[in-house]
Amino acid sequence: MSLETDLLVDRRLLRRKLTLWRVLAFLFLAAALLVAYVTLGGNAxxxxxxxxxxxxxxxxxxxxxxxxxxxxxxxxxxxxxxxxxxxxxxxxxxxxxxxxxxxxxxxxxxxxxxxxxxxxxxxxxxxxxxxxxxxxxxxxxxxxxxxVLVQYPNFTRLLNTIGVSVEAVKSSPLKAAPDGVSPTSPEATAALASIVNDTYAWFKGLVRERRGYDDAGLAAVSDxxxxxxxxxxxxxxxxxxxxxxxxxxxxxxxxxxxxxxxxxxxxxxxxxxxFPFARAAAWLADSAGLTVLGDVLRAAPEAQPAAxxxxxxxxxx
Structure with a gap:
C-alpha cells in the first residue's frame, strides 16, 4: 500500500472520528440543556x-x-x-x-x-x-x-407657581381626564367614581357569593x-x-x-x-466559569416592566 493511500485512509478514519465526537458533543449539550431547563423550573x-x-x-x-x-x-x-x-x-x-x-x-x-x-x-x-x-x-x-381605588397626582398649583402651563387639544372634555396638570372637573371626577363604584360592586358581589353574607354582614366587612x-x-x-x-x-x-x-x-x-432556555444557558455559563455571561442571561427574562x-x-x- 502506497504512502498516499495510507494517508487517505488515515484521513477518512480521522474524519469519521471527528464526526462521531461532534454528534456526541451535540447530544451531550442537548441533554445538559434539557436537564438544566427542568432543574431550574423550565417545566414544572x-x-x-x-x-x-x-x-x-x-x-x-x-x-x-x-x-x-x-x-x-x-x-x-x-x-x-x-x-x-x-x-x-x-x-x-x-x-x-x-x-x-x-x-x-x-x-x-x-x-x-x-x-x-x-x-x-x-x-x-x-x-x-x-x-x-x-x-x-x-x-x-x-x-x-x-x-377599589384610583389615585393620581395633581400638579396644577406647582405649575402655576413656577409659571408653566400645559396646552392640549381634545376630542371631548373627558378625554385623558384627569391629566394631573389642570384642575379635575366635576364631570371627570364623576366618571372616575362610576368606574370605581362599578368595580367595587363587583368585588362585593364576589364576597357575598363566596362567603354567604346578607346585606348587613356584607356592609360590616366591605368598608x-x-x-x-x-x-x-x-x-x-x-x-x-x-x-x-x-x-x-x-x-x-x-x-x-x-x-x-x-x-x-x-x-x-x-x-x-x-430565548426560552436562558436560565439553562446561564447555568451552563456558570459551570464553564463564565459568571458574568450567566448573570446577563439570568437577568434578561426578568427585564420586562410590570403591568x-x-x-x-x-x-x-
Whole structure:
C-alpha cells in the first residue's frame, strides 16, 4: 500500500472520528440543556410526578398573572391531589386579582384548594383567596381591605407657581381626564367614581357569593378596613385560624387527602419572550466559569416592566 493511500485512509478514519465526537458533543449539550431547563423550573410538570400536595405562592404586588395561570393549568393536569395557595400580599391591580380568582376557581374544579394567609391577604390578594375552597389565616394576619381605588397626582398649583402651563387639544372634555396638570372637573371626577363604584360592586358581589353574607354582614366587612385573622374569623371572612398544617388537616378531613403526602413547591414558569432556555444557558455559563455571561442571561427574562392598570385593590399603611 502506497504512502498516499495510507494517508487517505488515515484521513477518512480521522474524519469519521471527528464526526462521531461532534454528534456526541451535540447530544451531550442537548441533554445538559434539557436537564438544566427542568432543574431550574423550565417545566414544572417534569418535576412533580408522584402523588403530592402542590404549594403555590402569591406574594408581593399582584399584577399580570400570565405565569400563575399557566402554573394552575399545569397543576390541574398533574398528579397533585390538592393545592395550598400561600398568600402574603397587599393586593394589586383589580385585573390581576380577577385573573387570580378566575384561575383558582377553575383549578378548584379539578383539585381541592386551600388558601393560607401568612402575614397579609388584603384587597386583590383576598380576592384571590376567595377563589379557593377554604381559607385559613394566622391569628395576627391582616385580612380584608375590600375596596377599589384610583389615585393620581395633581400638579396644577406647582405649575402655576413656577409659571408653566400645559396646552392640549381634545376630542371631548373627558378625554385623558384627569391629566394631573389642570384642575379635575366635576364631570371627570364623576366618571372616575362610576368606574370605581362599578368595580367595587363587583368585588362585593364576589364576597357575598363566596362567603354567604346578607346585606348587613356584607356592609360590616366591605368598608375598606383590614381585620386581624381572629376578627376575620368572627366576621366569616375566613374559615379557620392556623397555618399550612391546619390546611393539610382540613384537606384530610373534608376532602380525604392523605395527611402523609409531601407538600411540594410549584414555581411559576417564565413568561419572557426571550430565548426560552436562558436560565439553562446561564447555568451552563456558570459551570464553564463564565459568571458574568450567566448573570446577563439570568437577568434578561426578568427585564420586562410590570403591568399596572388604572384601578387597584391594594392596602398599605
Amino acid at each position: 410538570s417534569f418535576q412533580h410526578r408522584g402523588d403530592h400536595i402542590a404549594r403555590v405562592k402569591v406574594s408581593g404586588f399582584i399584577g399580570d398573572q400570565t405565569a400563575n395561570l399557566k402554573l394552575f393549568d399545569a397543576i390541574a393536569r398533574s398528579s397533585a391531589k390538592a393545592v395550598i395557595v400561600d398568600i402574603n400580599s397587599p393586593g394589586g391591580t383589580t385585573t390581576g386579582g380577577e385573573a387570580l380568582y378566575d384561575g383558582l376557581r377553575k383549578l378548584s374544579a379539578a383539585k381541592p384548594t386551600v388558601a393560607v394567609i401568612d402575614g397579609l391577604g388584603a384587597s386583590a390578594a383576598y380576592m384571590a383567596a376567595l377563589g379557593t375552597d377554604h381559607i385559613v389565616a394566622r391569628r395576627t394576619s391582616l385580612v380584608g381591605s375590600i375596596g 375598606g378596613r383590614i381585620f386581624t385573622g381572629k376578627q376575620a374569623l368572627d366576621l366569616k371572612l375566613i374559615d379557620g385560624i392556623g397555618d399550612e398544617s391546619n390546611a393539610v388537616a382540613w384537606l384530610s378531613q373534608a376532602r380525604s387527602i392523605g395527611r402523609d403526602l409531601p407538600v411540594e413547591d410549584w414555581d411559576k414558569p417564565s413568561t419572557s419572550s426571550s 399596572l392598570d388604572g384601578l387597584v385593590s391594594v392596602w398599605h399603611p
